[in-house]
Amino acid sequence: MNDVQSCYLLDTSVILDDPLNILRISENNENIVVITDIVLAELNNKKDDMRSDAGFRAREFFRLSDNDKGSTITFDDLPDCVKRDSDAAACRDDLYYRLVLPFEPSVLGNRDFDNEVPLYIVYRSDYRISRVFDEKKGLNDAKIGEIAKDYGLTLLTNDISFKIAAEVQDIASESIRNSRVENADAIEFAHSYYYNDEPFVDDEKEHNDFEQMTFIQKAKSEQNEIYETGIQRYAINMHNTLEWCDFDRRFGEYFDEELVRPINLEQKFYYTILTHPQNSVTVVAGSTGSGKTLMALQAGLELVKEGLVEGIVYARNTVTASDPQAELGYRKGDQEQKLGYFMYPLYSAINFTIEHQTKRSIEAKVEYTGNINTTKRENATEQFMAKYNIEVMDIAHMRGTTISRKFVIIDEVQNMTNATMKLIGTRMGEGTRLVVMGDAHQIDHPFLSKRRNALVTLLHKAQHSDFVAGIQLRHVIRSEVANWFDKNL
Template identity: 45%
Template sequence: MNKAYLIDTSIILDDVENLYFLHQNGENHIFICDVTLSELDKKKDLNNQTGFFAREFFRNILSDESNLSEFPPKNSDKIHQIYFLCHNIKIPLQIIHRPKYQTHSLDYGLNDARILEVAKDYNLILLTNDISLKVYAISNSLISQSLMRDKIDNPQDINFLHHFKAHKNHIKDSIEANNDFITLKNWSLLEITEQDNTENSLYETGKRHYGIKLNNEFVELNFDLIAEDKLYINPINLEQKFLYSILTHPKNKITICSGATGSGKTLIALQAGLHLLKKGEVNGIVYMRNTITANDKEAELGFRKGDESQKLNYFMYPLFSAINFMITKMQKESLTKRIEYRGEANSIFNKEATEYFIQKHNIEVMDIAHLRGTSIAKKFVIFDEAQNASNATIKLVGTRMGEDSKIVFLGDPAQIDHPYLSKYRNGLVTLLNKAKNEDFLAGITLKQTIRSEIAAWFEDNL
C-alpha cells in the first residue's frame, strides 16, 4: 500500500539520499511544503555537512522538469511536481505552496506549527528526525514517524571480546581448531583461560592469555611488553591494553571504540598516536570532532569569538584534557620534564606547556567542515564524539584518509547531543555494528570507567 509522507528539513539534512530510500521504487509519495524549502535555503551557505546537503538537494533538482501535481490542492494552495535526481533515478517530489497559513504565531515554533498544519490538512504522515516535533505532532493526534534507516537495535549489547579455554601445552593449535574461533572475524579479541591436567583431571591454572584473530590465526598479545614502549601514560586495565594494542598494530587501519566518560578512550588513543609518531609510522596526529549540531546555532564556529584556531579550542576539551593529564604526570615524575614543559597547562586555551606539547608532537586540530576535497596521508586520526555524527559525516571523514593513515572513531552512544540522532541511530553505532562482521574493521567496547567519587555518585544515582 502506498504511503504519503510530508518530510521536514531534518530528513534532508541528515542525508539527501534519504529521498531515494523513501521513494522505494515509486511505492511512496513524498511531499515537501514551502516552509521546508525556505529552511533549506537558509542552510545552503553553511560551510559544513548541513550546508553541503542543503546545496546537494537544490543541485539535484531537475529545474527544467516541473508540472502541476496530480494531487488536488486545498483552498488556495498550489502543488507542483518536481524531480530530484539520485542514482540516475528521477524521484518525484510534491511541493506544496501555501500563500496564507492559518498559523501566524506560536510559542512552540512558527515553522514547525505550519508544517503540522499542512500535514493535518492533507492527511499526510509527518516524517521527521526532530524528536520534539514528532512528540508535538502526536500530541495533536497526527501520525508522525522518525526515519528508521540504519537503526541499530540494542547497541549496548555489541561485544568484541570472546572467551576460550585451552591446555597450556597447545594453546594456539587448540584455539585455531575450535569451531567457535573459526567463525570469528578478524580483530576479534580473545581471552583464553589456561588449563592443565593431572593423570585423572583437567583444571584451570589461573593464568590468562590474550590475543586477537588475524588471517585465521590466533595472535597472542603480550601486554607486559607495553612497558618497553616507554609511554607517557600506560594502559591500566585489560580493556585499555587491548585498545592500545590494536591501535598500534601495523596491520590495523580502522578502529571503532565506544566507552563512557572515564573509560580512557581519548587518552589511550592519543598515547597510541604518540607511539606511532615516535616510531615513524605516521608523521602527525589529527584530532577532529563535530563542532555543530543541526539546530544549535551557538555551536557553529562562526558564532564564536577569535580566529578559527581559537574557535576550535572550545570544542577540543577532551584532547587538551588528555594532553594536560600527560604533562602533569610527566612534571611530577621528572625534573627534566618540569623544565621542558614549564608553564601552565590549560584545558581550554592551549598555552605554554600545552601548546609546546602540541607543536612538539605535530598534533593538528581540524574542523570537519574543511575536509571536503582534502586527503590526509600518513597521519593518526582521532575522530572523537562520533555518536554525534551522522553516517554521511562518518563517510566524509573516512573517504579523506590517504595512504599510510590510521583512524580511530571514539564515542559514547549514551551521550547524544545532536537533536536528529539517537543512541540507536548515529555514526558510531553504525560502525560498531559493521565491525561485528567486517574483517577490515577493529572494534572494542570499554566497560570499565575510572571516575571521581563525585562523578560516580551522579552516574549511579541520577
C-alpha cells in the first residue's frame, strides 16, 4: 500500500490502447484515476467507427460506463490527492462527476482485486488555453494539459508529442507500457549446450515446456585440443524433463511421403511442437520464406489424417499495406472471393504441397504440376481443400462462434491488437489446436508497432508460460532479390 495516494489524469490514447488500463492504473484502488470532459468527448466521437480497433475500444469503455453507479459530486467530494495540489482560482468553476466502472471478475486473473474502479471526470466550460492557442491541431491535448497543471496531476499518455509538450510545461507525465515488449528479436526458445559424455542441462537454468535444446558433443584430442565430434542430439523440455527428438527417424522412412518434409533444424522443431500431443497453442515468429505457413499446413494435414482434428481453419488479418482501397470491403465479389485476395500464403502452401504429392504420384489426375492451366490449378486447390476440410475465415466473423476439433492457423498476427487476439483465443473450443504466426518487422497496422502488437505479446507470454509454445524461425529460404530488399531497405 502506498503511503501517499497517486492521482493520474488519463489521455484518450491510454483508454483507446485498452480500457483495462483504468483497472491496471488504479492498482486495486490504491491510485485515483481522472479524465476530463475532453477525453469523454473524443471517446464519444470514436465509438461510431465500426472499422477500427480504436472504435471498438471506445465502445468497450462506454459499455463499462453504462450503469446506474454514476453521480455528480462537489469539489469537497473529490479524493484528497486531487484536491491537495489544485489551484483554487483556476478550478473555481469546474464541475465533477464520479463514475464507477464494474470490470468483469474474469479479467482480474487470480488476483484478489476490487473489480469496481471509481473514475473521476472534470468538466470545464471555459479553458484558458482556448484564447491563446493558435495551432491547427493539438488544442484538445492542450486543454487536458491545462487540467493536469491546475490540479497537479500526473498525466498519463501514449502520445509522445503530447508527452514532450507536457514536460516542456513542467507537467509530470508518464506513458503506460503494459503491452510493450522491448527487443522481441532477443526472445529465444532455442538453446545449445556442449557435453562430453552424456547430455545434460544445468540445474540452475530453468526452461519452460516446449523450449528447444541442441546438445553438441565435444572431445579432447591426443594433443589436448578440444573439438566438436559432429554428434548432436536434440530434445524439447517437457515438465523439466528432456524429451528426446530422433529427427532422422521422425522425418526419415516413417514420414508420410505425401507431406512436405522440414528441411532445417528450426522447421523440424517447429513441426514436432505443432504435432505434439500435449501442445494446444503455438506462437511462431519468422520472416517470409522461413516456412511458417507451409510447415503449419503439413502439421495440420498430419493431424487430420490421424483423426486428431476434423479440419484446418486458416485466418489471416486483412490489414493491408497502408492501402485503404485494398481493404476487404472494397473488393469485388462475395465473402469467399473477397477473402481469396488475402489467402495467397495458404494457397501457395497448398499448391506447393499438391506439386510435391504429384511428383510422387503414379497417376496424376487434376493435381497441380506446374504445367497445367489456371482452371485445373484452381480445381486441384478446391479438391485438396475439400479433401482435408480446409476452410478460410474472416477474423471479424469469429465473434460469436466456437471452433472445436480443428487445427487453426492465424497469420499476420503482428497486425493484431491484443484485444483481437483475445477475441480469437476465446473462440477456441475443445480439441482445437491454435498456431499464431507473424513477422514483427512487417507492421502495416496504423496503431501498432514492433514493440506493441499481439505477436510480440504472445512471444513474451510464451517465455513465462508452459501453456504457450514459442519458436523463432530465423533461417530464411528466399531468393537473392528478396534477401537484398530485406537487408537494404
